[in-house]
Amino acid sequence: MKLLAKRALVLLVLVALLTIGLVCFVVRYFNQASTWVQYPANKHLFNNQAKLTVSGTIYDRSGQVLLEMVDGVTKYHRDKTVRTAMLHATGDTDNNIAVGAQVAFREHIIGWNLLNGVYRLQNQPNRSANLTLTLDANLCAAAYKALNGRKGAVGVYNYQTGEILCMVSAPSFDPEQPPNISHYPEKYEGVYINRLLSAVYPPGSIFKIVTAAAALENLPEDKLYHCEGKMQIGSDTVTCTGIHGDIALEQALAHSCNAAFAQIALELGDAVLQKYANLAGFNSYLVVDGIKTAVGRVDVRNAAAVDLAWAGIGQYTNTANPLNFMAFMGAIANQGVLISPRLIADNYGFFASSQKKQVLSAETAVKLGALMRNNTLSVYGEYNFKGLELCAKSGTAEVGEGKRPHAWFTGFLAREDYPLAFVVLIENGGIGSQTAASVARRVLQTAVSTGK
Amino acid sequence: MVDFLDKVKQLLLQDLSSFFQWLGKLKSVFAHLAAVGDYYSLLVRWLLPVLAVIIFLWCILPLLRDRKNQTTWGYLYLMNGIRVPIQSWECMLGRGKNSDIMINQPFISRNHAVLTYHNGVWSIADLGSKGGITVNGARVEEQHRLAYGDVISLAGIEMALLPADIVPAEEGQEEQVSDNSGVVNSTGTFTLLLIFIFQLLGALQIIITRSAAVFPMLPVTVFALMLAQGLHYHVLRWLQFENLELVLLSYFLCGLNVFIVASAAPHSLYKQLVAILLGMAVFTIFSLLIRKIGRAMKLKYFLLAGALVLLVLNLTLGEIHFGAKNWINLGFITFQPMELVKVAFVLAGTATLDRLLTTRNMAAFIGFTGACMLTLVLIRDFGSAVVFFGAFVVMAFMQSGDLRSLALVLAGALFGGFAVVAFVPYVTKRFAVWGKVWQYAGTTGYQQTRTMIAAASGGLLGVGGGSGYLVNVAAADTDLVFGVLCEEWGLLIALLAVLVIVFFAVYTVIIIKSSLSSFYAIAACGAATIFLLQTALNVLGSVDILPLTGVTIPFVSNGGTSMLTSWALLAFIYSVK
């Protein structure tokens, strides 16, 4: 039977084909099963309205329940203000908020894993499906209240550990009583967008920190700039808020002198300014436990002189993502080392832990911090931020079209016990050092009084 | 009197209330039972995959072990004193590498002659050799009967045929052989026990989950199945069948089949049970019938005639299910005729070595294949057409060994396949969705996406028998069984079920070396090909690696005809040795 035994080897070709097919499937399975299982037709996890019927409990950092599933019904925090303030963190029941935990961390909260699938003992959600966020419910509520109905975003995070303590985006609504959004298009404009993570705004004067960082490393420190209230560049004019005369970097930053920063930008040149913008996190996104932030853009390569000057002031085509800029503040506070922000506290090795990245030299970071400290001492007023050791910069970003400018206030606390960086943005909020600073004051004072 | 009635009423009320209290307690007992059931599933979902792996290994390891205990049917004494044992019913003699008895002499042709021992009769056939053959000095033209003691001369090289019973006692191999088989059989009983445990634990899981829906069908079916398996196994041992691990693996698959039917279509459990029992009977009878090559040949022509009748019946009486007209309803029974035709088809492709090396005539086989393919195209069962065609190609290659015509036929088929894909709308639709089922998740990709969702939901260990949702999808118990297995019993067990089928094919390749006749070798390859192709099309089709076709997994899918056919085809693989 040697002859036929040899010919029978043709069967092995078929065996190989079936085996290859199986291996393909298994590889796909290992890579994609977590996606397949989340398809809303999966009756193990969703009801006929495609709403999740299974979820682990989501806690804030102090153990308050932000979201739990009781008999297939989603329950949020008991307090309405907290529910509303944390809407963008937990997500809404209809899953319109793409970066909310119910969507972004769905794989985790449904308790699926490769070994057990969706199997649940006694139909109870797996304990491993529970999720503790780094957020502080009370701090978020305080921030939401401080915004007082204005649209904007507030972020606070620990620049040593990366934990985000406060993430608030307004407008918002109570997820247990979702309003009819289409009836109030103005009030709920972009309500499903988490403005801290997923939006970009013109940075205005807060960008001067980036320009200042470049100046510290590339220009003589005792160099004086000259301000006559405006500056002529070719046929264009860069206007300033006042007439500052001969002014050094420290005072230029404190008084947010446009003329001085226009001169700095021109002296640095496009390549250097571009380099420092990139270091500060522009033109790239951060990944917060798998969620990519929006990308703020700065592109001054080959820009005309006047454009470069405006860019140095933060008013060219620049855009900034609030969280990304807050992380840059954290890097300044943390000797130039940026600890990427994160939202999930219990790490189980399930999510990648915080990334570290040196974005400025320690020396520059310390000098920059001192400049920002001086801002508070000489302009914003220490009495407003008593005990906070506040280092900050305000911004008032013109948006044109007769609208009020966006108000920014960002910086950090130079305190060992409260290593916090923050950002406040109020859409059409007016003068940053007034409106945004006052929101920041209330949020930061809550942060240091209620614990870390 | 009124007092008395009042008292009775009071007593009755009291009794009633205590009865309801008792009922309430009973309810809490049931609640406890449900809790116990939950912990049961927690345990069983770990236990079953472990058991399945042990069963699989315990079955395949004895079969993979090198067995040297071959029966010797006679001896060829060469004149230089060398005695060559003849261990199969068909031996090729020649100078070539493929000769079973290699005679390295210049005048001998590469393929010189075939020595056969059919139905107790020895004969020798000339394969058109240059040197020719003489028996006792007389020239052999085509074929010549031989008697013991005859002197055969191949181109002048002389040898004598002698009977097997003159073996000197000194070798004593036979006793060792029986020792070995004794060991094998005892592990077989142990494996059977494990299979029983597997089936009991799994069925209990479904009963706990589904309770009323499967009661009393599932308990009855499982006990009957276990009884039948025990009986069947011991009958086979009594009939001195060897290598029963192959049968044990089929029991294992039948158990999974019962699980799937219980979960997806509990009302057809009894029907499926009957099909399994009939299948076991068919396997036994078939294996006995084809033990003798003469009977096997008679069976072949008998079944071919029956198959032609079935083809005609299918074309005239066929009923349409899921797009294909592949059912016949005789009032008291419905069945899929093309499933049964597979058995005859495999037999049609067989030939004994002397025949296939002398006549090289495949006209009848090609004709029969043509008739089957035509029928399948007419009834629009394209999945089965692929299976038949694949089996044809493999068996034709086994007969001819001609790679060039094989390539030609495959190219032609590819062309025909393209034509079908392009011009048959229902196939075009299936192909259009292939590889992007998620874009058509609500329409033509419905079954595949649901299968993948189910598979993902099950993880490696499954959510437990009876707890799946895929069974609610149409044809889940036939076309999507792989998904049902993944969801309820876990990826491990599902993969293992496929590996059993793969093993059937690998075993076939290994065992053909010691096949007695090329008849068995070809039949086994045909059967293994059908098993492999059906499994590949079903499993890979349901998870979008291949386009979805409506074919079944042998033994595992729900379906009486499919079950019967699987057992009959297994008989071919089993009978190789």
Ligand SMILES: [Zn+2]
């Ligand atoms: Zn100025």
